[in-house]
Amino acid sequence: SLRGLPKVHKPNIPIRPLVNYTTAPSYKLAKKLETILKNQIVLEHNHSVKNSYELINVIKNMEIKPHQILASFDVVNLYTNVPITETVALVKDNLKKHSNLLL
Structure with missing residues (x-):
């Protein structure tokens, strides 16, 4: 079933x-x-947080210097833009490097 979630924080x-x-x-x-995959994939550089509570826990003890800027990005329609062939290749490479699964 298709439902809609209003984005009340955005114009219109x-x-x-x-x-x-x-x-x-x-x-x-x-x-x-x-x-x-969740138990086998190793994220070498994880630069994302699940929600604002996790963000607070990550940055609450962080020292941000005057020349540093904290930025946030929102991805629009991420999954419709993921290149499937490249993604499968990246997952396979990661699994070969970090897991004992047979590929």
């Missing part, structure tokens, strides 16, 4: 589409793959 209150993926035929396979 655009709607972000939400799709219920849990009923899709490939959902269980995707969840299993996610579990396997």
Whole structure:
């Protein structure tokens, strides 16, 4: 089912589409793959946070010098723009380097 989430913090209150993926035929396979990859992939440089609470925990003891700037970026339509072939190659390379899975 398709639902919408209003972005009340933006001008003209655009709607972000939400799709219920849990009923899709490939959902269980995707969840299993996610579990396997999450335990095997090593993020060498993690520059993201899940939410504002995690951000606060990350920066609360950080010393920010006068010449440094804290920046935040919002990605629009990220998953429709991910190059599939390149992404699969990066995941395979990471798994070969950091895991004992057979590829």
